[in-house]
Amino acid sequence: MLQDASIAEKARPALAFAFGPFGIEKLFAAADTARLKQACRMPGELPIGDFSTAAARQILADAEILVTGWGCPMIDAAVLDTAPKLRLIAHAAGSVKHFVAPEVFERGVVVTNAADANAVPVAEFTLAAILFANKQVFRFRRDYTSKRSFIGVSQQYEGDAGNWEKRVGIIGASRIGRRVIELLRPFGIEILLHDPLVDASEARRMGATLVPLDELMKSCDTISIHAPLLASTRGMIDAGMLARMPDGATLINTARGGIVDSAALEAELVSGRLWAILDVTEPETPPVDSPLYTLENVLMTPHIAGAIGCERHRLGRLVVEEIERYLAGEPLRHSVTIEGLLHQA
Structure with a gap:
């Protein structure tokens, strides 16, 4: 039974976070974090702020889903080389234009964001x-x-x-x-x-x-x-x-x-x-x-019109729902294309 449980745990996709410098609770309500934990493995519950560290590379090597937010480092070809299993980037904020390189789309990684929220x-x-x-x-x-x-x-x-x-x-x-x-x-x-x-x-x-x-x-x-x-x-x-x-x-x-x-x-x-x-x-x-x-x-005002405080959890909720659609094989509702980036801020 223990062996079966271990196999089932490894079968769940690995999910990593990349943003900062703030905790996961800033973007995800406790109930939504629980939904992510039920659907995915989380080898590192602290957000990655630097993709070049040994700890970050170890997490990325296994990650199928990367949840990003404000302050995410650039995701380019070098980062993708350390994340061979990466299939989905789910951005719990607005535009991904400034940190998602064209290579992400070229390698078939699906990108979604919470710009609508x-x-x-x-x-x-x-x-x-x-x-x-x-x-x-x-x-x-x-x-x-x-x-x-x-x-x-x-x-x-x-x-x-x-x-x-x-x-x-x-x-x-x-x-x-x-x-x-x-x-x-x-x-x-x-x-x-x-x-x-x-x-x-x-x-x-x-x-x-x-x-x-x-x-x-x-x-x-x-x-x-x-x-x-x-x-x-x-x-x-x-x-x-x-x-x-x-x-x-x-x-x-x-x-x-x-x-x-x-x-x-x-x-x-x-x-x-x-x-x-x-x-x-x-x-x-x-x-x-x-x-x-x-x-x-x-x-x-100091750029507060977008989500602040409790409003950030709306962004996290959208990302959780997108990840659940991805895992169920359903079409995403907020996917981003490289052509669409041309018209984003």
């Missing part, structure tokens, strides 16, 4: 940002804090703050951009969309009107960026595009800072003409003397 909190963050921006919450907070007395806004205000029949611009029909459009449906908001890979009929099916970028920039009081950072999109929102935005408009960026001309945006914000909600910047952390930290017309 990570899109949920980004879209939720964006929805909140759009609704607050249209309501001019930050402007009213500034005025209220300055005057420190109730100013009877609801009865006396004659401006156009609010969300009813407002026009919002979405740049990029990515998985996040599409989800934001879906979340905006109940609010009576008109949505303009710019994406060169989408045609007018597809935009209409999403509930948006497809327009050129310059038209979107000049027609919307709130604009949210959801495009990938590619050679063709770097600096796409330049000084000229920013100049087209109406006075008092708000730019929201939860995508990549490099899509916007940083110097041009800073100039507009310092002038006070525009407002911005920035979860990403270029560079990722602005210099310590950057005015973005103190401008009253800027809300800047």
Whole structure:
């Protein structure tokens, strides 16, 4: 009986983790870790942070499944040579573009990721940002804090703050951009969309009107960026595009800072003409003397729109489900192709 149990244990595929520097519990709830342990052997329960060590090579030599996350080292031909049994890379985060080399796909290793799960909190963050921006919450907070007395806004205000029949611009029909459009449906908001890979009929099916970028920039009081950072999109929102935005408009960026001309945006914000909600910047952390930290017309957060805290377990759950499909011989729902990487951030 003991021998039979040993044979059965060895028959289960070996699973390794590669990310860090944080523990498995950051990405996987206890119940999901238990599901992985039931389905797989785990020769090393601590995530690998360096593939070059002897301990890492020993684990990789037996691994059929590699669960990756933020901070995973590059997986290239040399790493693959140490992992001859590797058949599946399951990434418990978004894009794999920066650590999965082309050789992974060339050798037939299947890759899946949790980008769809990570899109949920980004879209939720964006929805909140759009609704607050249209309501001019930050402007009213500034005025209220300055005057420190109730100013009877609801009865006396004659401006156009609010969300009813407002026009919002979405740049990029990515998985996040599409989800934001879906979340905006109940609010009576008109949505303009710019994406060169989408045609007018597809935009209409999403509930948006497809327009050129310059038209979107000049027609919307709130604009949210959801495009990938590619050679063709770097600096796409330049000084000229920013100049087209109406006075008092708000730019929201939860995508990549490099899509916007940083110097041009800073100039507009310092002038006070525009407002911005920035979860990403270029560079990722602005210099310590950057005015973005103190401008009253800027809300800047440290790349938190994606999964943080308890939201990370949504990513882990998706990966567990993908691994269970793989082991059952079922098609994966979130597989990644090398062609698809060309359009990822």
